[in-house]
Amino acid sequence: MEVTVDRDVCVAAGQCAVTAAGVFDQREEDGLVVLLQQDPPPELAAEVRLAMSLCPSRAITVRD
Template sequence: MKITVDRDRCVGAGMCAVTAGEVFEQHEEDGRVVLRMTAPPEQWADEVEEAEHLCPSRAITVDPAAR
């Protein structure tokens, strides 16, 4: 799985950090998404995909086939 984020699209809702805090966090100053790792372990796949679906601005893209 490979993850990309578009910080310019991010509105700082924080659902990603709440859902998959091992992979996403919010920047301290502007509240926008910070990607902690681009290729997390498969054990976090469900949480990462849920974070992608919960993102109101669609700033997160998950490619489950990429390695």
């Protein structure tokens, strides 16, 4: 699994950081997404996919 984020479309909703805290965080200054793990382990796959589906701006992409 490879995860990418697009900060240009991120709206700082924070759903990703709440749903998959080990993979995503938010910058303090503006709340935009920070990718902590580009290749998260398989046991986090469900959380990452949920975070992607909950993202209101579709800023998260997951590739297998």
